[in-house]
Amino acid sequence: MTTEMLKRDVLAALTRVTAQEGGDVVSHGRVRDLTVEEDGTVRFSFFLSPDDPPSMVRDLRAAVETVPGVKGVKVNVQLPRAPQGGGGGARGRPLQPGSVPAPTPRPGLLPEVDRVVAVSSGKGGVGKSMVAANLATALAARGRRVGLLDADIYGPNIPLMFGENRRPGVAEGEGPERIAPLVAHGVRLMSLGFLLDKDQPAIMRGPLIAGILKQFLEQVAWGALDYLVVDMPPGTGDAQLSLVQTIDVDGVVMVTTPQDVATGDVRRGVRMFQRVHTPVLGIVENMSGFTCPHCGGEVEVFGKGGGEALARDLEVPFLGSVPLDPGVREAGDAGVPTVLRAPDSPAGKALMALAAKIEELLAEGGEG
Ligand SMILES: Nc1ncnc2c1ncn2[C@@H]1O[C@H](COP(=O)(O)OP(=O)(O)OP(=O)(O)O)[C@@H](O)[C@H]1O
Ligand SMILES: [Mg+2]
Structure with a gap:
């Protein structure tokens, strides 16, 4: 089997995993950068949503692993982006959950x-x-x-x-x-x-x-x-x-x-x-x-x-x-x-x- 064919089968398997928002994870664009290597290793990025069940990544893996020819699965989980803005910003201030304060310069080796x-x-x-x-x-x-x-x-x-x-x-x-x-x-x-x-x-x-x-x-x-x-x-x-x-x-x-x-x-x-x-x-x-x-x-x-x-x-x-x-x-x-x-x-x-x-x-x- 060529890697191209395997890739198609993997994608079909992923399409059977449903997304929380209805429909499947592939059509929602949450699976990206899918590659299949010669040795049967499958890699892709998955964009996790806060509403996904805790088993989501496991389910994806399981779906891919059942495809004949797949020898390994590497999922690069992408977490939801935090809301931008807000927060105090001064070094050492409490961070509010979900907010991302701009760090103030740290002297020395790691200013950012x-x-x-x-x-x-x-x-x-x-x-x-x-x-x-x-x-x-x-x-x-x-x-x-x-x-x-x-x-x-x-x-x-x-x-x-x-x-x-x-x-x-x-x-x-x-x-x-x-x-x-x-x-x-x-x-x-x-x-x-x-x-x-x-x-x-x-x-x-x-x-x-x-x-x-x-x-x-x-x-x-x-x-x-x-x-x-x-x-x-x-x-x-x-x-x-x-x-x-x-x-x-x-x-x-x-x-x-x-x-x-x-x-x-x-x-x-x-x-x-x-x-x-x-x-x-x-x-x-x-x-x-x-x-x-x-x-x-x-x-x-x-x-x-x-x-x-x-x-x-x-x-x-x-x-x-x-x-x-x-x-x-x-x-x-x-x-x-x-x-x-x-x-x-x-x-x-x-x-x-x-x-x-x-x-x-x-x-x-x-x-x-
Ligand atoms: N709570 C745990 N339950 C089961 N396995 C664990 C647990 N914590 C660590 N391990 C396993 O124990 C092994 C050693 O852990 P880890 O590599 O994190 O230790 P380390 O202190 O970084 O070791 P080193 O000093 O060699 O860097 C790993 O195989 C890890 O998966
Ligand atoms: Mg270590």
Whole structure:
């Protein structure tokens, strides 16, 4: 079968998905840029509407997956545009839901960025990238202009979590050439991983990274952003410290798992950021409790509640807990963050609530 024929079948399958406003999603022009690759991978952009059922993207995928010859589906979900205008505009003022204030210039490296939030952890593998990806996507879904910087050169995985494997191109416009971020799920993405080839070993260490990062960031055409979320490399050593100082981070979200609470890494990290006057917005407990898919009962695989106790002890806010959920990993692998793929699941709700909480905290922080 030629890709042209496959494309026709895919389009026919998509035409069977009905839109909330009546009729099908294709005739409403909500499916765009449909391409079919030689290997059977189908890609298209889908323009989500606020009235769509939470299962919309899943339904689209399911429809395409049933077409014989389709080997993979990549949906680039486009979120509804936030209403323009309104809002106070001063850095640190509370953001009104749905309004997009014009950021006031931020001195230094990122003049067009209003607020920078770093997601960090004491050790690796606790779900930092997962939290960063969902936080960024949730903020975009709340109508904010959001960028996500993957600052982990050792294991960059943000592009994959957004279903992106393209390399960024050159931004259009006057002046010196700049790099255009990729856009997926309403979030502008940039990864230090784009600096490296897949097989090239990441030999850069410590302070060197901060220097390269600075140079790199100056060349990214972010455009005006309400939030830049930074996915930090694991650990809380000198490299991380120089990163948050170079980027001039407004607040750090610390991610921990219940079994890591006791190790002291999070505690050291929080203290370290506070010492250099980088506010710690709070602690998120990830992989906290597990709802048994068979009996529906809650299983505390790694225990639960330690993050909250630690936050109390360190006198930083507790930002909530995200349950261990196989769907969270699947969402990451599928390139669609949980807040879009399963917004009504307990994990999806917890991650949406986290975004609301972060907005609240940054608004308050700026007032003081
Ligand atoms: N709540 C969760 N439930 C199930 N799986 C999860 C959850 N959170 C994260 N994961 C999975 O755990 C793995 C590690 O998560 P992630 O890559 O976000 O961690 P990380 O802290 O960024 O790791 P690294 O330090 O390597 O950058 C991923 O496969 C992710 O999908
Ligand atoms: Mg990571």
